[in-house]
Amino acid sequence: MDDGWEDEDEETSVAMTLAAGEEKTLECSAESAFPKPELSFTIRGREEDDGEETLGVESSFDGENEDGTFYANVSSLLVPSPFHGGHTVCCESLQLLPDGEEISRKACSKLKVRFPPQEATAPLGPYGFTEGEPSVSIELHFTANPAPEDNRAIWHISPIKGQVRNSTIKKHFLDFNAHFGRSCFK
DSSP: OOTTOEETTSOOOOEEEEETTOOEEEEEEEEEESSOOEEEEEEEOSSGGGOEEEOOOSEEEEEEOTTSOEEEEEEEEEOOOGGGTTOEEEEEEEEEOTTSOEEEEEEEEEEEEEBOOOOOSSOOOOOOOOTTOSOOOOEEEEEOBSOOGGGOOOOOOOOOTTSOOOGGGGGOOOOOEEEEEOTTOO
């Protein structure tokens, strides 16, 4: 099988890093196989009981070598989303012996998906300063991969439409806790 893949009999430790939303062509091949192999791609969730989904075939070719063995190649297109982080994609070779016995071999790779911070699913605020209080605490929770270095984020203060920005706000130091998640990793 191609580099970047590991036999499923062993622990799947090979990772494939992809950017969310960018197309990736996955390729798998078998050489000098007998009997003729059928190749396919599957993707399964993070948990064992998440089930598998077969990926569509973008292209394939196969043929017979001079020595009577077979070769095959299959490619599939994957457009990962942040949801795919931590999933496992596998190429499976299935061969049917003359006595009806099936031989199956899988090569798998765990997906690491890079993506920018995702918008909060729950609405925030409103938050405001109370006169006489030294600070206001605001917690933000969002997912990004990778997390910003040293959990750094940039905070912007935007006036509410129709209101004039209070000049005293500029003098306040905003201290907040930002919780960055890497939901695609276990």
